Amino acid sequence: MKICIVGASGKLGQYLVEHALDRGYEVVGVCREKSIEKLGSFQGRIKIIPGKTNDRQVIEKAVSGCDGVLTVLVPWGVHNYSSGTAQAVLDFAQPNARLVFSCGWHISRDGQDLYTKKFIWMLRVVGWLARLIRIIDIDDQVEACQRIFSSDTRWTIVRGSDLEEGESHGLPIWSQHVGDPVLKSNMTRRVDFALFMIDSLVNNDLIHQAPAIVGCQTPSVLSQTVV
Numbered sequence: 001m002k003i004c005i006v007g008a009s010g011k012l013g014q015y016l017v018e019h020a021l022d023r024g025y026e027v028v029g030v031c032r033e034k035s036i037e038k039l040g041s042f043q044g045r046i047k048i049i050p051g052k053t054n055d056r057q058v059i060e061k062a063v064s065g066c067d068g069v070l071t072v073l074v075p076w077g078v079h080n081y082s083s084g085t086a087q088a089v090l091d092f093a094q095p096n097a098r099l100v101f102s103c104g105w106h107i108s109r110d111g112q113d114l115y116t117k118k119f120i121w122m123l124r125v126v127g128w129l130a131r132l133i134r135i136i137d138i139d140d141q142v143e144a145c146q147r148i149f150s151s152d153t154r155w156t157i158v159r160g161s162d163l164e165e166g167e168s169h170g171l172p173i174w175s176q177h178v179g180d181p182v183l184k185s186n187m188t189r190r191v192d193f194a195l196f197m198i199d200s201l202v203n204n205d206l207i208h209q210a211p212a213i214v215g216c217q218t219p220s221v222l223s224q225t226v227v
């Protein structure tokens, strides 16, 4: 299988590259020119296409011939970086390619997610502050996901909980909606977020789903496990 990883040089992206190579996939990575050195340990094992992830020509070249595209959706800046990236992937990926995108729990597909007051408050404050200093535009990540939800491509949007570093615990558990008690621990190892995205490439049950994930060893999962 040939796959493209859009945003390959970030923390999540590098885990995606590792998992993909472990599975023997042919990997094309997209990252900013200045970040190529972050992928030095993969030299000779992946093809890198430098450029901004919302550059349509870059994405058209990178996804050509790929059976799957994994996209790290980040709401950087205030110039439609996230929605531009998502739109380019939707427009140029092969018609039958599996498309898997990352985002956070704050994205809701159907409005049925139940958030704590603390979560909503934090999101509002962080979103407002970040937009004020023009670093991040969370609304643009929301727009990106709306475009994906309404597309007829074979998409999955993986919604990550809070993240931590550390060794893999295994494939995260998922639920359709935030608010499900199984997700209460709100913590996933970043390496396992990547594992879930890679696994989604070959899991057709996740097509047109927006799984909200949590680590499989977290207290909220373990307390629900029937012995």
Ligand SMILES: NC(=O)c1ccc[n+]([C@@H]2O[C@H](COP(=O)([O-])OP(=O)(O)OC[C@H]3O[C@@H](n4cnc5c(N)ncnc54)[C@H](OP(=O)(O)O)[C@@H]3O)[C@@H](O)[C@H]2O)c1
Pocket: 007, 008, 009, 010, 011, 012, 013, 031, 032, 034, 035, 038, 072, 073, 074, 076, 077, 081, 102, 103, 104, 105, 159, 160, 161, 162, 163, 190
């Ligand atoms: N962090 C969390 O706690 C958390 C929680 C839930 C979900 N998520 C989701 O997880 C995904 C990855 O998040 P992460 O926090 O782990 O980040 P990450 O993997 O470190 O990814 C950051 C990405 O953004 C790029 N980037 C950084 N600064 C940029 C700029 N100024 N302009 C354009 N691109 C820039 C990085 O590229 P370079 O390598 O070129 O810098 C990298 O590809 C996102 O979809 C996020 O919504 C994160």
